[in-house]
Amino acid sequence: xxxxxxxxxxxxxxxxxxxxxxxxxxxxxxxxxxxxxxxxxxxxxxxxxxxxxxxxxxxxxxxxxxxxxxxxxxxxxxxxxxxxxxxxxxxxxxxxxxxxxxxxxxxxxxxxxxxxxxxxxxxxxxxxxxxxxxxxxxxxxxxxxxxxxxxxxxxxxxxxxxxxxxxxxxxxxxxxxxxxxxxxxxxxxxxxxxxxxxxxxxxxxxxxxxxxxxxxxxxxxxxxxxxxxxxxxxxxxxxxxxxxxxxxxxxxxxxxxxxxxxxxxxxxxxxxxxxxxxxxxxxxxxxxxxxxxxxxxxxxxxxxxxxxxxxxxxxxxxx
Numbered sequence: 470x471x472x473x474x475x476x477x478x479x480x481x482x483x484x485x486x487x488x489x490x491x492x493x494x495x496x497x498x499x500x501x502x503x504x505x506x507x508x509x510x511x512x513x514x515x516x517x518x519x520x521x522x523x524x525x526x527x528x529x530x531x532x533x534x535x536x537x538x539x540x541x542x543x544x545x546x547x548x549x550x551x552x553x554x555x556x557x558x559x560x561x562x563x564x565x566x567x568x569x570x571x572x573x574x575x576x577x578x579x580x581x582x583x584x585x586x587x588x589x590x591x592x593x594x595x596x597x598x599x600x601x602x603x604x605x606x607x608x609x610x611x612x613x614x615x616x617x618x619x620x621x622x623x624x625x626x627x628x629x630x631x632x633x634x635x636x637x638x639x640x641x642x643x644x645x646x647x648x649x650x651x652x653x654x655x656x657x658x659x660x661x662x663x664x665x666x667x668x669x670x671x672x673x674x675x676x677x678x679x680x681x682x683x684x685x686x687x688x689x690x691x692x693x694x695x696x697x698x699x700x701x702x703x704x705x706x707x708x709x710x711x712x713x714x715x716x717x718x719x720x721x722x723x724x725x726x727x728x729x730x731x732x733x734x735x736x737x738x739x740x741x742x743x744x745x746x747x748x749x750x751x752x753x754x755x756x757x758x759x760x761x762x763x764x765x766x767x768x769x770x771x772x773x774x775x776x777x778x779x780x781x782x783x784x785x786x787x788x
Contacts, residue, residue: 542569550574
């Protein structure tokens, strides 16, 4: 009798844990507890990405706002809004200088959206905020409906780096399909750098990134009545400087069995067998321009932090 799933999470976990090698999607990191752990990650001194991109937006606020502006107004549509820490710098400037715009944060986490909406209501009470919960690809289908004025799509934090190359191209192609002539895409890319700096960002000595990865097992335990023993898994990070690919794994320390009662699944692990949980791709200018080309987009400007760690690229549809 085929397994009956009550949601996509159950189906993806079943397929991931019964595949070889085993894998779990990083998009499921973000439950209520996962959101809070990720806030801790963004505040870690080793996690350079947040501060680097924050400094870019802070340094180039006026220039970015001028690029976004349009005489008929514009809609900022942010995919993966999170807590909005970086975006608020730009929103505050646009709001204070009376730009004609709306802000539509989109995220898979209803908890993050709720907290963001509440914080914006307190900090920028007259800002028009239209939050939308959903998966990127589903929400992108709705974006094509916004044709009355200029769209500015924000994808900060190098979210594209969580996708393998084929999916990254598909992601850009879906965004491009939702854009009209004159619309803009403002996207963050984590750039190649000292490999040790990358390893430290995803495998800190205090164990916050380990807790973030293992929280996925806790979520499975809670939502699927499973019995993962977190102490029997090792968090492991790798980085290949040639390809620019960082990968996160949970590694079984011994032979063991795990039972997921809700989906009637028993999984066997051999000692040192892995569960691949996340990819974090790093880029160079050549690769970014190549990716844009595959999606019929072109780079029209770029902004970099003072240490050349991170870049935000401004793209539009090729003529």
